[in-house]
Amino acid sequence: MLKELFSKLFEKLKTEKKNNSKSKSGCFIFFETTILEEKYNKVNFVTSRSLTNYYNKYVEGLENTAGEPNRELKDLISNYLGYNSYTSFENAHLKPENELFLKNRNTSVITKNKILKIILTVTIALASLYLVNAIFSSEENCIIWKENHFEKSSCAVKNSIDNSFYKVNIIDFKKTIVHEKTLFFNNGSSLIWYGKSLNGKMDFFTHRGIHPVTLKELKPITAYIIKKYVLPIATKQQ
Secondary structure, eight states: OHHHHHHHHHHHHTTOTTOOOOSHHHHHHHIIIIIIIIISOOTTSSOHHHHHHHHHHHTSOOOOSOOOOOHHHHHHHHHHTTOSSHHHHHHHTOOGGGHHHHHTGGGGHHHHHHHHHHHHHHHHHHHHHHHHHHHHHGGGTEEEEETTEEEEOOTTSTTOEEHHHHOOOTTTOBEEOOOTTSOOEETTEESOEEEEOTTSOEEEESSSSBOTTTOOBOEEOOHHHIIIIIHHHHHHHO
16 A cells, blocks of 8 residues: 555656656655645655655665655655545555455454554564664764764764764765855766754755764755755855
8 A cells, every 4th residue: 555655645746836856856855845844844754865765665666774654654645645644545545355354444453452562572672682782783883073074983982973873974974065166966866965053054965864963864955955055155255
């Protein structure tokens, strides 16, 4: 059903009049910034990169690290597609041979709860093993911010970051100054990423990753961001 959900989401986004891009990344950036943030007031709820990964996994069958989207995201997408919830979307797209399953769903609640308890127990056990492993291995995975780049660090150092979670490429990742002559794209792919600091100042970086202060995931540069934040600075300097 997730294949149907993300397939219909992409098709509808391509028909939006305000959406100037028909590519996957462009459509999901539009969904993140215009639909979720402006229509549903869901700021930083999910990134366009995560949405693209979901589409690649469930629609195109490409293997990646994307898990299953949470219930709230599925409900929001379903609502955008014209349904009250993801359950309503599922019911509307069940094939005739699955109608018997729909009628008997409520009778399986007890069995489902037992399965959920087993899953929860296994999840807690795996999480405990992960935590123990992280304690002994995190020394090799921590990084710390130095002026305009990350460096490897002991996790005992103040303000160090566990990079086993964020997976920042510290070789290519650097804070940079951009201007109107900066090369922002290569064959349609972003070469610059951006994110706001705590004081609201827009910072720019040379690779995907996180803002070193807020730890929020950076977003790939767009023509809109260049026009709003880069060109005005260049004009003032002239």
